[in-house]
Amino acid sequence: MEHSLGSLRDRRLDAVRAWTAFVTEGDDAVRVRPEVLSSWRRSAQGAALDATGAPLADEHDTAAFWQDSPLQSAVSTVEQELRRSAEDGDLVLAVTDTKTRILWTYGGRVMRRKAESVNFVPGGRWDDASVGTNALDLAGRLDAPATVFSAEHYSPMVHNWVCWAAPVHDPVTGERLGVIDLSTTWDRAHPIGLATARLMARMIESALPDTRQHPRHGIAGSDQGLALTLLGAAEARLDGQRLLLNRRQTEILALLGLHPDGLSLERLHALLYGDAAVSASTLKAEVSHLRSTLGGAISSRPYRLMLPVTIDVDEVLERIRQGQVLAAVAAYGGDLMPGTDSPALSELAEVVAVAVREALLADPDPDAVLGYSEIAPYDAEVLETCLRRIGGDTHRAVPLLRGRLAAAKR
Known part of the structure; x- marks a missing residue:
């Protein structure tokens, strides 16, 4: 003793x-x-x-x-x-x-x-x-x-x-x-x-009780409700089944999902089209199509989704808030809806991209950096920051990090 x-x-x-x-x-x-x-x-x-x-x-x-x-x-x-x-x-x-x-x-x-x-x-x-x-x-x-x-x-x-x-x-x-x-x-x-x-x-x-049956803290299974993937290849799934939507319809669902309290017609129009000369009737037609696709689960005045919604963006930002850099990168599929001309989604895309990058520069976990480098292969600064933080040659990730850095600088 x-x-x-x-x-x-x-x-x-x-x-x-x-x-x-x-x-x-x-x-x-x-x-x-x-x-x-x-x-x-x-x-x-x-x-x-x-x-x-x-x-x-x-x-x-x-x-x-x-x-x-x-x-x-x-x-x-x-x-x-x-x-x-x-x-x-x-x-x-x-x-x-x-x-x-x-x-x-x-x-x-x-x-x-x-x-x-x-x-x-x-x-x-x-x-x-x-x-x-x-x-x-x-x-x-x-x-x-x-x-x-x-x-x-x-x-x-x-x-x-x-x-x-x-x-x-x-x-x-x-x-x-x-x-x-x-x-x-x-x-x-x-x-x-x-x-x-x-x-x-x-x-x-x-x-633990079966939380699928719990009245207050139950968590919908992965195949229940509307699941929106906005990072990388955008798609929407309803109860596990992929929805066949055009780009604009996916953007509308994204904006409604990101505003759970709902949006007026005017506000949704501004977030979606900005100053573009698109009539309100065009937007109403798109929403009407989506309402039919979702079995009526979009309310009017304001427009609001009336079913459980999960969005990959929320997962990434929450992981960053909690300092879980590796988990944030694992959930990060790439840029948010690349090429979107929605001013609101373009702004959010920049927020997410910068947040992920700054989290890695502050805490360059080698596994997280390797995952990120597959999505952003030309970001040499993140790779260099990680190698400086590791120091020496003993870490298992050093050879691959150096290889990715050499490729990024070509």
């Missing part, structure tokens, strides 16, 4: 030294795991080093979201086992939503007090923009189990903690619903911690 505690002390000292060099000296080449360093960089943009507790979301909104949700149902089913684990290991457990807002906690006697002192409680916002690097945020951001030990946390208020977290997914849809986190003091760190977090996540997943 002494040897184990000594090893933990050495590990903690290394973490403190790296953190100090990063925070006080601006050393961007400190020896910490890449995901921790990326999070430190994000945290340095907003998370206050002198924070004494996480910001709290509205108590009533948090309680309303948790009440009768699939996660609440599952946690209630396995709660006795979760509580027993917390008490036996003097842990504090937390379940969050997809925004890293804590929905439920339970703690052993000592850790419960420590948790309350830093707002590690329902409503606490533990995204790294709010409190800096932590396992809850990393597990959600990476969609994979994560550990953050001692001063790997960006905020000193939790430098005495070790946290293990694992994402919780809906077994039916595969969607991430949140994470479960286990936390204790750094000197009680144990290799089994991460495996325990994974086990608890699987336990919760096995107890």
